Amino acid sequence: MTERPDTTDDWLERTLAADAQEFRAGYLADDGFTARVAAALPPAAVALPAWRKPAVFVLWTLIAIGAALALPGAALDVAWESLSFLARHKISVTDIASALLALGAASWAGAAFALRRDD
Amino acid sequence: MAQSTVTDAQLIARVVVQDDRHAFSELVRRYQSIIRATLRRLTAGNHALADDLAQETFLLAYRNLKSFRQEARFSTWLHRIATNAFLADARKRKEELLGDTVAEVADDDDAEMPAAGDATGDHARASNLRMDLERAMAVLSEGERAAIVQCYHNDLSHEEAAYVLNCPVGTVKTHLLRGKQKLKAQLEAWNT
Numbered sequence: 001m002t003e004r005p006d007t008t009d010d011w012l013e014r015t016l017a018a019d020a021q022e023f024r025a026g027y028l029a030d031d032g033f034t035a036r037v038a039a040a041l042p043p044a045a046v047a048l049p050a051w052r053k054p055a056v057f058v059l060w061t062l063i064a065i066g067a068a069l070a071l072p073g074a075a076l077d078v079a080w081e082s083l084s085f086l087a088r089h090k091i092s093v094t095d096i097a098s099a100l101l102a103l104g105a106a107s108w109a110g111a112a113f114a115l116r117r118d119d
Numbered sequence: 120m121a122q123s124t125v126t127d128a129q130l131i132a133r134v135v136v137q138d139d140r141h142a143f144s145e146l147v148r149r150y151q152s153i154i155r156a157t158l159r160r161l162t163a164g165n166h167a168l169a170d171d172l173a174q175e176t177f178l179l180a181y182r183n184l185k186s187f188r189q190e191a192r193f194s195t196w197l198h199r200i201a202t203n204a205f206l207a208d209a210r211k212r213k214e215e216l217l218g219d220t221v222a223e224v225a226d227d228d229d230a231e232m233p234a235a236g237d238a239t240g241d242h243a244r245a246s247n248l249r250m251d252l253e254r255a256m257a258v259l260s261e262g263e264r265a266a267i268v269q270c271y272h273n274d275l276s277h278e279e280a281a282y283v284l285n286c287p288v289g290t291v292k293t294h295l296l297r298g299k300q301k302l303k304a305q306l307e308a309w310n311t
Contacts, residue, residue: 011248012299012302012303012306015248015249015252015306016252016267016271016299016302017271018249019249019252019253019271019272020271020272020274022249023156023160023272024272024274026152026156027152028151028152028155028156030148030151030152033147033151033155033170033173033174034144034147034148034151036174037144037147037151037174037177037178038140038143038144038147040174040178041140041143041178041181042182044138044140045138
């Protein structure tokens with residue numbers, strides 16, 4: 001200890017110093033302690049194989065292509081319906097600005113929540 | 120020892136990057152003695168509780184090793200975790216521990232305390248005094264005991280002790296002063 005307010009001739013200081021010296025000189029045998037700690041560690045995470053990500057990507061792509069082939073014209077129908085819906089309803093610049101503002105606010109709130117620090 | 124050629128920082132890096140369990144076991148092996156001995160002092164000689172808290176300390180260290188920024192020595196960081204574990208446990212058991220300690224000290228005061236005159240010579244007297252000191256530590260508050268153990272037994276500076284105890288330096292000094300006053304009063308009472 002670097003700073004010690006009391007004088008060293010104090011009997012308590014001497015006793016504490018002697019006790020501390022004895023304490024530091026002692027060594028506790030492991031007696032299986034390290035093994036007990038190692039056994040209590042959480043199980044190691046299983047490393048995923050490197051091919052997993054590309055395989056999942058390819059699988060989803062195949063599913064999407066398969067769905068598109070199995071339902072011919074469905075995507076086109078959805079697109080036409082969406083266009084006709086928009087044509088039926090007049091959308092003002094204010095509506096677009098409001099929607100953009102709401103989307104922006106939601107994005108910022110989401111980003112702020114995701115980047116928050118739990119101090 | 121061949122193992123000591125690998126530094127703590129290298130072992131920590133292996134644990135963090137590769138989740139190397141052997142590297143972590145080596146860290147435990149290096150520091151188990153000082154952490155368990157410190158906790159034995161903090162728990163006033165309760166070896167079973169001290170070992171439970173030591174195990175909790177190393178498990179917490181393993182989980183939080185990524186957040187260890189090497190601003191302090193690894194041993195100081197471990198002492199901080201151990202002291203926090205001890206203080207949290209002491210808060211939980213406060214009522215029970217306080218009752219036991221008071222009863223134990225009262226009993227010791229009446230029956231088991233060897234008289235100062237029993238020992239012959241300076242060495243025996245000093246040895247007795249050190250045994251008394253260990254028992255007298257039980258009358259201190261957890262904070263006072265932790266401050267004395269960290270500053271004297273673990274030889275930490277006031278600043279390091281403040282980091283370990285997670286409190287301002289002034290609080291450490293106050294704990295030390297009050298702790299020593301209590302120890303002095305207790306030891307003087309036993310020896311008169």
